[in-house]
Amino acid sequence: MSDLHLISHHLCPYVQRAVIVLSEKSIPHRRTYIDLADKPDWFRVLSPTGRVPVLETGGRVLFESQVIAEYLDETTPGSLHPADPLERARHRAWIEYGSGTLAAIGKLYNAPDEDAFAAAAADLRGRLERIAPEVAGRFFAGENFHMVDGVWGTIFRYFETFDAIGDFALMPAQGRMADWRAAVAARPSVRQAPPEGYPARLMAFLAARPSHLGRLAQAACGGAANAG
DSSP, X not given: OOOOEEEEOTTOHHHHHHHHHHHHXXXXXXEEEOOGGGOOHHHHHHOSSXXXXXXXXXXXXXXXXXXXHHHHHHTSSSOSSOSSHHHHHHHHHHHHHHHHHHHHHHHHHHOOSHHHHHHHHHHHHHHHHHHGGGOOSSBTTBXXXXXXXXXXXXXXXXXXXXXXXXXOOOSOSSTTHHHHHHHHHHSHHHHTSSOTTHHHXXXXXXXXXXXXXXXXHHHHHHHHHHHO
């Protein structure tokens, strides 16, 4: 029986990176979800950063999502990275760019007013427009799914909920972005990475933000309730 224990949070996109690798490579493990607003004492002892994911294995603790994902990939047969060292490095660079894009998403949903939201949306839109020409096929590098696709699948997942709140025209129309987004969303490992109930949890999280998007999310939730 595997000793891998992944400590997670229901909404964390970084946790989903590790879960996607675990799923793609059929790695046995157990998973525990915690409330980051009320962290258990045992978790505070384990995690140097106080963040998830944390992976317990071999009596040791790993933290930082991409470190965990790389470890899982390197210690199991096959690889979710390209074989060519230069192409592999390029993928890793766009994974890091994905982390910056998640930070831009955080600025978007935390923007306090309409002007700040517009500025954050422009920044996020620009980041997406920058990666669009790099997409070379159905997936990032053609027909084969790689780790970079899983990382960006966790990013694209936000847009499903954003689209339910309003038309913010965040996704670029040029290039293969729409096809790439659809392909990674349909990938079983990506689709099943968050726990059941994720869309409703994310909508509730956004609606609780004291921000411009939070107010729009509240209105969207109210409209959906009234329609029901």
